[in-house]
Structures are given as C-alpha cells and as structure tokens.
Amino acid sequence: MSQSLSIAVIGPGAIGGTVAAWLSRNAAIDDLILCARSPLDRLSVETPNGGRIEATPRVLTSPDQVEAAADWVLIATKTYDVEGAAAWLKPLMGPHSRLAVLQNGVEHVERFTPYVAPDRILPVIVDLPAEREGPGQIRHRRDGTLTVPDSETGRAFAALFQDESLKPVLTDDFLTAAWTKLALNCAGAVCALTGRPSGVVHEPGMAELMRAMAAECVVVGQALGADLPDDLPDWVVERTFASQPDSVNSLLGDRLAGRPMEWDARNAVIPRLGAPHGIAAPLNQMAATLLAALEAR
C-alpha cells in the first residue's frame, strides 16, 4: 500500500495560504495542492520569527483540473463562500479522504453536511492572525493554534503540523472551545459597524455593548451544552482592551475591502440557534441586520 500523503487546500487566502506554507515544510506530504479562485503562482509567507517561507505547491483554479482525490482536504474560504468551496469536494473527496474545515463560527460541520458525511468532517478553530497582502503574499503575525477535537481524525490532523508557530491543540470539549471563540468574535462586530479597529473599545459605552453581545452568546452556548463561565464576557472585553488599538478584525477587513462579511457565522448564528431554546439575542440580531444592510449597499 502506498504511504504517499496528499493534501488539498481550498481557499489559499490568509489562513489557507499560511497553513499551506507551513505544511510545505512537512517532508511526509508528497503532494500539496492549492485550490484557488483567483490565480497565484507561489506562496510567500512572512513568519512571526522574522523568517519567510517560500513555497510553490501545485495550483488549480477549477475543480475540473483535479486528477485524484486527496487524503486531506482543508477548506479555508470565508464562511459565505461555502457553495464555491463545495464545488471542489466532489473530485477531491474519495472514500478515504477527510475534510478539515478551518473557518470561524460554530457550524463547521453543519455547513458542509449537504456535501460530505458528518463523520468525515473535522471542525478546526483557527487562532492565527494572518493577512493577505497580495495573491500568495501573506503576513503571519504571531504564533497561532489550530484547535481540533481529540479524536482519531483530530490526532491525524494534528500530526500534519510540526512547527511551534502553528501548533495543533487537541480538546475533549470542542463545543466549549468553539463557543468561547464565538463570544469573542461576535463582539468584534462593533468594529465593522463603526468602521474602526479594536481601539474603538475605549469609546464611551462600547465595552458595555461588547460585554452584552458576548453575554447573549454565552447564554445560547450554555443552552446548547457549552461549558462557558458566566464571566466570559468580561474576558472578551479585557482581551479587546489588551489588543493593539489598530488591529483590524476580519469582519472590519472585509467591510473596508467591500467584500461580503461573515455576519451570519459570527452574529446571526446566535439568535438562530437560541430561538429553538426560547432565547433571544437582540444585540447580535441587530448587528447581523445592520451588517447585512451595509453589505448590500
């Protein structure tokens, strides 16, 4: 039996490009493929330790170009690009392929179950600040983590990563980890709504607003079984105060660039999943409604 290992990364943007660049250093991977919407010819990633990774994986720009299924398929498109990303799955997912979803939100598996059986999907929480400066040109700002369930598939995924700058983390409570990240992300909507980076938290009333948005998330997450502490919203606000005042989250980055925004995965999801439990989340609902209207404009 062949021991060769093939990996396809769908969406080689900030996250997909950074992850692919680090994977290019793993000698056990024989075939690394980038599945791109816009063409690129190489990856050049500035690393947190001041170095640079230059890599030239194979680049495909259409699902028709896929010749064989891959052992691992990693999706790193934005959550609103699911349909386009899914078009790659038919040729890439063979009987033994596994799909890792590197996206924000708490619905990694649900998003792709129309296309792939849920037991083949590995949800991944990405804590990795990276920015795309051009096609394949990426700045990986600080060491990051990829958190996955501590399952056989999660451990196999973790084994792909060998560098301190991009560490896999195994958790036996993925639900709680995902909702913790969502609490932070949902409050970040204030940046996209005001058009201002994280320093906006210093404006009057802003910390209270962020705390209240995160509190809505905590109540819904707890109802779904996540083990979230009641003071998590305080942590969200403290983390925002501690962040660089000029740091731009990806929701704001998308707004400034005139792209769609992940308001559904980061805000609308909270009232949507709260509703069956009779829990309203009006602040997050309002944030999603306003962001959707801004996006439509």
Ligand SMILES: NC(=O)c1ccc[n+]([C@@H]2O[C@H](COP(=O)([O-])OP(=O)(O)OC[C@H]3O[C@@H](n4cnc5c(N)ncnc54)[C@H](OP(=O)(O)O)[C@@H]3O)[C@@H](O)[C@H]2O)c1
């Ligand atoms: N960036 C961060 O620091 C960060 C941190 C934590 C979590 N995340 C999450 O990670 C996910 C990815 O974010 P990102 O910042 O990497 O986004 P990004 O830089 O916008 O990259 C997304 C990539 O997906 C590509 N794409 C879209 N549709 C495609 C399709 N049909 N086929 C192939 N490629 C397609 C885009 O192509 P184009 O080149 O044509 O746009 C782009 O290269 C998001 O859920 C985000 O919230 C990001």
